[in-house]
Amino acid sequence: MSEKSVYNSHNNRLEAADADLDQAMVDMSPDIMALIDPEGNFIRLNRKAPEMCLYDSVAEMMNINFFDMLAPEDHEQARAFFYELVRDGGERIGEFRYFKKDGSVFSGEINAALALDAKSGTSSIIAVIRDVGKRKLIETEISRQSRELAERNSELQALYEISQATTDVHDTQELILQVLDSVSELRHLFKALPEAGIFLIEDGKMRLAGHTGGHSDEFLSMHDDMQIGDCLCGKAAQTGEIIISDSSRTDPGHDFHNHEDGEHAHIIVPLGSVGEILGVLYLYLPPGKVEISERRLRLLKSISSQIASAIENVKLHEKTRELSLHDPLTGLANRRLMTDELEKTLARSKRSGKPFSLIMLDLDHFKDYNDHFGHASGDNLLVGLSDLIRNEIRRIDLAVRYGGEEFLIILPETGMAEAMEVAERIRSKTGSREFVCSDSMTTTGITVSLGVSTWDRNISSEEILIARADTALYRAKSNGRDRVESWIPSPPKTLLNHD
Numbered sequence: 001m002s003e004k005s006v007y008n009s010h011n012n013r014l015e016a017a018d019a020d021l022d023q024a025m026v027d028m029s030p031d032i033m034a035l036i037d038p039e040g041n042f043i044r045l046n047r048k049a050p051e052m053c054l055y056d057s058v059a060e061m062m063n064i065n066f067f068d069m070l071a072p073e074d075h076e077q078a079r080a081f082f083y084e085l086v087r088d089g090g091e092r093i094g095e096f097r098y099f100k101k102d103g104s105v106f107s108g109e110i111n112a113a114l115a116l117d118a119k120s121g122t123s124s125i126i127a128v129i130r131d132v133g134k135r136k137l138i139e140t141e142i143s144r145q146s147r148e149l150a151e152r153n154s155e156l157q158a159l160y161e162i163s164q165a166t167t168d169v170h171d172t173q174e175l176i177l178q179v180l181d182s183v184s185e186l187r188h189l190f191k192a193l194p195e196a197g198i199f200l201i202e203d204g205k206m207r208l209a210g211h212t213g214g215h216s217d218e219f220l221s222m223h224d225d226m227q228i229g230d231c232l233c234g235k236a237a238q239t240g241e242i243i244i245s246d247s248s249r250t251d252p253g254h255d256f257h258n259h260e261d262g263e264h265a266h267i268i269v270p271l272g273s274v275g276e277i278l279g280v281l282y283l284y285l286p287p288g289k290v291e292i293s294e295r296r297l298r299l300l301k302s303i304s305s306q307i308a309s310a311i312e313n314v315k316l317h318e319k320t321r322e323l324s325l326h327d328p329l330t331g332l333a334n335r336r337l338m339t340d341e342l343e344k345t346l347a348r349s350k351r352s353g354k355p356f357s358l359i360m361l362d363l364d365h366f367k368d369y370n371d372h373f374g375h376a377s378g379d380n381l382l383v384g385l386s387d388l389i390r391n392e393i394r395r396i397d398l399a400v401r402y403g404g405e406e407f408l409i410i411l412p413e414t415g416m417a418e419a420m421e422v423a424e425r426i427r428s429k430t431g432s433r434e435f436v437c438s439d440s441m442t443t444t445g446i447t448v449s450l451g452v453s454t455w456d457r458n459i460s461s462e463e464i465l466i467a468r469a470d471t472a473l474y475r476a477k478s479n480g481r482d483r484v485e486s487w488i489p490s491p492p493k494t495l496l497n498h499d
Contacts, residue, residue, distance in 0.1 A: 032108075032129040035115070038086050040066035043124055052131060054101040071097040071105060081112075086123055089114045095132065106133045151189070155299050158185040162303055166310030170317045176200075176210035179281075179307055183212075186283070186303070189296070190267060193284040198271070199226070199233050200279040200311070206234055209279070222256050231255040236268040236280045242300055243268040247287045263287045269300050271308040278311050327401040329379060330386035338400040338408060342462040345412050349455055356412045357419035357454040360469035361389070361426065363405040364447040364481040377437040381446065384435040392426050408469070416454040416486060423450040423484040431482065447482035449473060454487075 032052055035044040042062045053069070055061040070078050074096040081094045091113045098108050112127045165182035169175040176198050183196055197211030206226040229238045232253050236243045245251045245266040254266075265285035271278050281304070292300075325337035333341070345356050363369075363385065370378040382405065389399045393409060402408040411419050427448055434442045451472025453465050468487035476485040 029128075031131075032127075034066075034127045034129070036066050036125045036127055038082055038123065038125065040068075040082070042066065052100075052106075053098070054104075069098050071099065081110075082125065085112055085114055085125060098129070106131050107136060108132065154185060154189050155296075158183075158189060158299070159302060159306070161185050162306055166306060169310070170314060170321075172200075172311065172314050172318060173209065175310055175314050179310075180210050180212050183281075183283070189299075190283060190285060190292070192267070193264060193286065195264070195284040196282065198279055198281050198307075199223075199237070201228065201237060201277060204228060206230065206237060206279075226256075232266055232268050233280050233282055236270045237277050240270050240272055240277050242270065242297065242304075244290050244292060246290055249287075265290050267292070267300070269304045271304050271311065278308050281307065330383055330401050332386050332390075332407070333398055333400045335400065335402065338398070338402070338410070339462075341398050341410055342466075345410060346455065346462050346465075348412070350457075353457070354413045355415045355454050355456065356410065357414045357416060357452060358465055358469040359409040359411065359419060359423045359426075360402070360451045360453075360466075360473040361407040361409070361423075362449050362473055362477070364449055364477075366405040369446075373437050373441075373443070377441075377443075380437055381435050381443075384433075385430065385446070385448070388429060388433060389426060392429065393422065408466070414454075416452065419452045419454060420484060420486060423452050426450065427482065427484055449476040449481045450484045451476055452484065452486045 029046055029048055032049040033046040034042055034049060036042055042064070045058050045061060047058060050056065050058055050061045053061060055064075067075055067078060078094070078096055081092060085092050091111070093109065093111050095107060095109050097105050099105055108129045109132045110127055110129050112125050115124050115126050116122075117124070161182040161184075162179060165178040166175060169178060180196060180198065186192070187194070187196065194212055195214045197215075198209050199206045200209040201207075204227070206223070206228060208220070208223050208226075226234060228234050232243050232245055232251070235253055243253075243266065245254065245268075247263055247265060248254045248257070249263045251266075265287050267283045267285060267290065269281045271281060325334060326332065327334050348354075349356050363381070366378065366381075369381065382401075385407075386399070386401070389407060389409065393399060393411070396412055398410040400408040400410070409422070411422065414422075427450055430446055430448045432444075433446070434444050435446055437443050451469045451474070453468035453472060455465055459465055459468075472485045472487040476483045479485065
């Protein structure tokens with residue numbers, strides 16, 4: 001054998017070995033690897049192809065046209081894919097749905113490149129097809145988990161915002177406004193409309209304690225005298241159950257039809273604490289089917305408990321503060337509250353120059369009354385007189401139990417003449433009123449003495465004004481009781497001349 005023949009034989013064996021190695025690597029691929037002509041006929045397939053497509057052999061699958069394996073709705077797009085690849089060359093990536101032999105379908109990503117045969121001048125397509133169904137399932141699951149995580153974060157954010165809004169608040173109205181400011185995340189979760197509000201239960205009625213705006217005057221007027229059990233909010237307060245309503249127009253439980261606010265759906269959450277319903281929170285939603293998951297219902301119940309607990313704590317704080325600033329027998333302000341109000345009233349008058357007046361009042365012969373009827377009857381008399389005083393003064397005025405049977409009344413922006421009229425009216429009505437002594441006995445003919453003083457710019461402190469009212473009261477008692485006296489300056493003292 002010539003040297004050239006030996007060389008050619010050796011080269012042929014190398015080429016055959018390379019081809020075998022290439023085929024082994026192709027067959028080891030986990031994906032379909034194929035050589036396809038532009039018409040979709042398979043020229044070559046790896047061993048994985050029939051396995052993935054459930055054919056018995058490579059030979060069987062070679063008899064199937066590539067386009068016939070595709071879902072019908074993908075045919076046009078796949079032919080365009082091949083056409084553009086042959087026309088433009090290079091590489092392209094697409095995704096189509098493929099039928100297996102048993103009729104099942106899988107999503108496959110095709111990565112294709114154009115191959116040219118230099119000898120024949122023909123072109124074919126080298127394709128790698130990967131089943132991306134599992135990847136899509138994973139992506140779908142990741143997407144679902146991401147959405148769920150985002151929802152949980154939003155729910156936690158809603159709880160956090162309401163928790164922050166209910167921390168260190170000691171006034172009911174301020175608490176309601178802060179809670180409503182904090183429900184933006186809650187509205188986002190339920191795709192709610194801007195309108196939201198809170199009703200509080202007070203004396204067996206439903207009071208609209210706060211809302212986010214957007215309600216018409218008709219709505220506000222309609223709910224002025226709302227009772228427990230009225231409309232959907234009243235029913236939620238009555239039953240203690242969350243109410244979900246798809247439409248304010250078609251729901252038979254929606255009694256208060258307010259056409260100005262338009263049609264809407266509802267979520268109404270009773271605010272309960274230790275078995276007691278304190279009010280309800282309502283949200284408006286666009287009309288239509290409202291579906292809420294069990295997890296979201298649990299969220300609403302958690303928020304309900306949180307708001308109700310905050311309301312209860314604030315009311316307890318207000319009650320404690322009320323007791324600390326008011327006389328427990330008569331319910332009038334005590335001297336601690338009086339001091340605070342006098343400081344504020346004096347500061348306002350100094351700024352504005354407007355006068356204010358004090359009335360000091362004392363029950364005449366109260367010791368004799370107690371000795372004759374007993375201290376319980378004396379307490380009843382003090383309560384009755386306190387009620388009379390409350391009814392005869394304005395809301396901006398403040399009545400104080402100054403001590404024992406003495407009372408003080410602060411009259412902002414009131415001059416001497418007006419204050420004297422108030423004092424005289426109280427004196428007159430006290431004398432004509434029938435007071436309760438006990439369950440079986442009443443008394444009349446009770447009298448009071450009153451002294452009046454009025455602030456002017458020469459008075460630098462509230463103590464001076466109280467002393468002047470007390471002086472005027474002493475003059476009223478000295479002049480026979482059952483009368484009103486005003487403070488007047490004492491006449492100047494004169495020195496006696498002994499010469």
